[in-house]
Amino acid sequence: MLELSLQKAFPGFRLALELSAKEGEVLALLGPSGSGKSTLLKLIAGLLTPDRGFVRFQGQDLTPLPPERRGVGFLFQDYALFPHLTVAENIAFGLVEARWSRKEQEARVRELLERMELSPHAGKRPQELSGGEQQRVALARALAPRPRLLLLDEPLGALDLRLREELLFFLRKTLRGEGITTLVVTHDQGEAFLLAHRVAILNKGRLVQVGPPEEVYARPQDAWTARFLGHKNLLSPEESQALGLPPRPHLLPQAALRLGGDQEGVVEERLFFGSRVGLWVRLRGVRVYLEALDPLPHLEEGARVPLGLDPSQAVPLEG
Structure with missing residues (x-):
């Protein structure tokens, strides 16, 4: 050793x-x-x-x-x-x-x-x-x-x-x-x-x-x-609370978000990477990022999109 x-x-x-x-x-x-x-x-x-x-x-x-x-x-x-x-x-x-x-x-x-x-x-x-x-x-x-x-x-x-x-x-x-x-x-x-x-x-x-x-x-x-590891959805205490989480910093991993669900977001930015598409979406006033393998040509900026959010997947972070 x-x-x-x-x-x-x-x-x-x-x-x-x-x-x-x-x-x-x-x-x-x-x-x-x-x-x-x-x-x-x-x-x-x-x-x-x-x-x-x-x-x-x-x-x-x-x-x-x-x-x-x-x-x-x-x-x-x-x-x-x-x-x-x-x-x-x-x-x-x-x-x-x-x-x-x-x-x-x-x-x-x-x-x-x-x-x-x-x-x-x-x-x-x-x-x-x-x-x-x-x-x-x-x-x-x-x-x-x-x-x-x-x-x-x-x-x-x-x-x-x-x-x-x-x-x-x-x-x-x-x-x-x-x-x-x-x-x-x-x-x-x-x-x-x-x-x-x-x-x-x-x-x-x-x-x-x-x-x-x-x-x-x-x-x-x-x-x-x-942030150093490349995660994008780093929530402040206020953003966490807006998404139904305790008021402390959280990481919202990709597994916590999916297309299709009972919540509605607005696409603010669409990023085409070839094999996948990245979406910045405004959800309950919070800007969140998710990716999909489908090119999703219909989800342009400004489009409304149904989302699923699983708060149990959120990772609490130290300050």
């Missing part, structure tokens, strides 16, 4: 949190820029020294150890591949440093070239590869020495949208197949939810919420978390 209790202060910023990850678990650190995600990874890797606290892994206190003795693999956002080395030599770099035998090096590099679908590129230099291929080389290099712990800092952040989608599932399969305890930093909730067994949400150096992706998304702790 990875156990963290860390404090680190910079001018205008202070990180202070406690967090743990189980053996073989993929834990995503999700939060906006400046929330402390990358700082936390650097503290775990030994690239920064905490002001107070500890990093423990498998019962061993890593805090006093230098980076090279922690058994931690680190994949940076820019990959940091060595341009003068071939793909195979880049992957083998950590094995050479760890003084693996030549036979062990060759076997491990061959294994990773096949697993990462890089065998045809073994003799190429990084600059001859696409962005996605470079990402796979960097991941293979991080995995090569069989690290006890793997840290990934925005591993897909430098890729365009098409490559990110293509490699996201490849990365998920690789991480789970290796079974290495992994912390993944990302600002993208879709990546975090797909990659991780659990998600930890950070804001301003503090741990806001941690849990399985489905649980965190469905039941955010407060209004800031709900």
